Amino acid sequence: MKYRENWKDVEMEEKYINLERISNLEKIGGKQFVRKLINSFHRNVSQKIESAKEGVRSGNLEAVERAAHSIKSSAGNLGAARLEEISGNIEKIAESNEDINYDELILKLENAYNEIKPELNRILEEFRG
Secondary structure, X not given: OOOOOOHXXXXXXXXXXXXXXXXXXXXXXXXXXXXXXXXHHHHHHHHHHHHXXXXXXXXXXXXXHHHHHHHHHHHHHHOEHHHHHHHHHHHHHHHOOOOOOHHHHHHHHHHHHHHHHHHHHHHHHHOOO
């Protein structure tokens, strides 16, 4: 995925999960596999957002970069394009040690994650059983 230079350019319609990606994952490993991926995704993203916040508080941009990279990879696996793009941009910004309001960036990341949670939870329910 090509990352935009300006993270604010990420469009709202990209916030949802790519259901074709979910369908492909189901074909590969079945419904239980998809459920495991989503549950792991929830745990990983929540932990990494907290790691990024701690990195910002302590001035450790390397921790912010690592957390954003992990979220980017996980989001890409599930087809969460907006979350993938925002985390990729944060990763690049932190890597360059850019002097920017990281709290604002992490909030945007957290909001993007919160926007897709209902869709992921709907998929979990649908794939139950």
